[in-house]
Structures are given as C-alpha cells and as structure tokens.
Amino acid sequence: MMVFECVACGAALTAPVRQVALPDHADHEAWDGGGTTSALLESGTYAAGPEQIAVAPADVRDLSWIEGRFEGSCCGLAGRRTPNLACACGREVAARVDDCDRWRVVWLQAGAVRAVGTAEPVAVWETFDWGTVLVDDADLSWHDRVRVSAGLALAHVLIASEGAPVAVPDGPVADTFRRHLDELLPPGPPARTLALAGPDMPGEADIVLVPRHPQTGEPWPAAGTVVPISAELWKWLAHEEDHPVIPATGGRWPYLIEDPLPRRPKRVELSWWTMRLEVRSLPRVPWLPQNFYDR
Ligand SMILES: [Zn+2]
Ligand SMILES: [Zn+2]
Incomplete structure (x- = not known):
C-alpha cells in the first residue's frame, strides 16, 4: 500500500x-x-x-x-x-x-x-473476475460510468476504421455501436471487422476492443488494431445474458433503492457527447462529419 x-x-x-x-x-x-x-x-x-x-x-x-x-x-x-x-x-x-x-x-x-x-505487485489478469458483470441494484451509477466508456470506445473505433465501414457481428457490441458506426462512416461493402478480445476470448477482427488491466490500466495484449476499453464495459459487452438494471423510473436517487417496484433492465446507450469530445481531442480525420469539429 x-x-x-x-x-x-x-x-x-x-x-x-x-x-x-x-x-x-x-x-x-x-x-x-x-x-x-x-x-x-x-x-x-x-x-x-x-x-x-x-x-x-x-x-x-x-x-x-x-x-x-x-x-x-x-x-x-x-x-x-x-x-x-x-x-x-x-x-x-x-x-x-x-x-x-x-x-x-x-x-x-x-x-x-x-x-x-510498497506498491502492490501487479496482479495477473486471471486474478480478476471476468465472468460476471457487476450488476448491483445499489450501484446507481453503473450506467453513467459505462455510457461514458462506450462513448470513448466509439470515438477510438471511428478513428481506427480509417474511414472504412465497420462490420460487427450480432450481440452487445453491435447493439451498442453498430447504428452509430453505420451512421458516421461512409457506406460501402464492409471492409473492417470489429470484435472483442480478452480473457477467454481470442477475438479475431481487424479492430479489437480489449479490456484495460483493472490495476495498471495496461491494455490486454492482442494482435490487430487495438482499442482499449474499461474492464467494466468489456465485461458487460462479453456477457450478453447479463442485463444491468435500473430503478423503473430511470432515476438515480438513492431513495429509489427502497422502491418496492421491480427494477427494469436497461441496455447501455453510449454517450454521444463524450464521443464527440473525445474525437475532437484527437488528430482531425477527413472521414468523420466535419461538423464534428465545429465549435
Ligand atoms: Zn506539508
Ligand atoms: Zn447543483
């Protein structure tokens, strides 16, 4: 410590x-x-x-x-x-x-x-639980955290695409990113593929979303064009069957923990605002809508 x-x-x-x-x-x-x-x-x-x-x-x-x-x-x-x-x-x-x-x-x-x-020794990747998404009813900011991570991830995939359309197999990665990629990248035959890679997931694609080490932030070592994302977002994308829940009203106020009505599942809606801020912080590329860069 x-x-x-x-x-x-x-x-x-x-x-x-x-x-x-x-x-x-x-x-x-x-x-x-x-x-x-x-x-x-x-x-x-x-x-x-x-x-x-x-x-x-x-x-x-x-x-x-x-x-x-x-x-x-x-x-x-x-x-x-x-x-x-x-x-x-x-x-x-x-x-x-x-x-x-x-x-x-x-x-x-x-x-x-x-x-x-004395710094803690760096834990090996297997030390961390990659099998379960943190789905804690009392964790009211899970969606707020993950939607930021997803917005950052989209920004980096848009840059890594080099302007080619990106094909995503069905599943949580497609649910989270596909419609934005289709909207923002020029049309044409899919030229680059996008998939997850990480613990227990070899992931072969042109662009791979890999988790960052929860202790050091180092990206998971993988071949191809690597886009590191938060371990928390990665785990959710890797586990289609898990659905984080929010209070039925959608609010985040702590008193809703006591609400007798059941929670409802909510998928991640990435933060478009975060994505644009991140794109604007990176070197300008010609294939993204030029109004992205307007003040
Ligand atoms: Zn002092
Ligand atoms: Zn205030």
Whole structure:
C-alpha cells in the first residue's frame, strides 16, 4: 500500500491506498443531476492521472480548506485544477471536487505530494473476475460510468476504421455501436471487422476492443488494431445474458433503492457527447462529419 505525503513537510496526507486504473469517466460529468453523484474511486484506492492523483474523499488526512477557493457550479465544489485543500504546513496540495454531476474525488497535485510505501505487485489478469458483470441494484451509477466508456470506445473505433465501414457481428457490441458506426462512416461493402478480445476470448477482427488491466490500466495484449476499453464495459459487452438494471423510473436517487417496484433492465446507450469530445481531442480525420469539429 502507498501513502501520499506532503513534499514540503513529510506529513501523511492519505490513508494507505492501492493503485487502480484511472476510470474512463474521471474527466467526464455524470449528468445525473441532484447532487447524488457517486465517488470516483472506492475508498482505499488511488488512480494516477497525467498531473494529478485521484483518491476517495474519505481517504485524505490532516488537510484543511483554503479560504476563497470554494469554486463550484451550483451545489458544491467543482474547481479541479485549483487546489482548495492545504497541508498543515501551508502547502497547497489538493482539490476536492464534490458537486452535482461531478464524481466525488480529491485530486492531489502530483508535484505537491510523494508516494511512500510498497506498491502492490501487479496482479495477473486471471486474478480478476471476468465472468460476471457487476450488476448491483445499489450501484446507481453503473450506467453513467459505462455510457461514458462506450462513448470513448466509439470515438477510438471511428478513428481506427480509417474511414472504412465497420462490420460487427450480432450481440452487445453491435447493439451498442453498430447504428452509430453505420451512421458516421461512409457506406460501402464492409471492409473492417470489429470484435472483442480478452480473457477467454481470442477475438479475431481487424479492430479489437480489449479490456484495460483493472490495476495498471495496461491494455490486454492482442494482435490487430487495438482499442482499449474499461474492464467494466468489456465485461458487460462479453456477457450478453447479463442485463444491468435500473430503478423503473430511470432515476438515480438513492431513495429509489427502497422502491418496492421491480427494477427494469436497461441496455447501455453510449454517450454521444463524450464521443464527440473525445474525437475532437484527437488528430482531425477527413472521414468523420466535419461538423464534428465545429465549435
Ligand atoms: Zn506539508
Ligand atoms: Zn447543483
């Protein structure tokens, strides 16, 4: 386990935490409204981003608010890039984010902290449960997370297509992506194929959707053009028979856990907005609708 400490004074700023892959949705809002967004990470874990390290709000220690830094949108704190938490020595070290549509998290500034302790050994792929989709009635943000991952996946498949139509065999991959691929790529005889590859799934196709290692984020090693996706999305796409459920009203409010009406299955509807944002962050390609790139 690792503890993050202040580079200025050496104080421990977190509980012991172990590494997990940075979730796809870290940089994307949840659009769930009502200030009920889940934590980005489970307590006891951390994820390293490019300039910041994410930890669960419950895992920070001995930090205090910086007066005048309570930037938020409407219900809380949303200023991820500007520290609003300081170490007891005064060093600005972290930004707490906790607002409607924002995943609750503390972002430690990479330059203000250092990791001490012993990192967990990297677990082999077989350690993780690839056989079951997490379908927990109490997990109200499963769809919000997975629709972001699916939007990112579509963006990368559109780029990997190199402008050729993409053929997808029937099943969850087709249900999630086919109509968007058909709409967005030029028509013609299918020239490239798309399939899953990963644990217990050899997956032969021109473009393969592979899971990222849940601890390190490394993609599953596979031949062909690889599009890494979140392990959570991959598991769902690999298990056609599992149907995550949502409260019958479709809402995400915690009181619906107590609702006596049965849950209903809901397939993943990928986030078109996330897909467009991701496409626009990548080098421009000529085969996508040019209005994608308009401001
Ligand atoms: Zn300090
Ligand atoms: Zn709000």
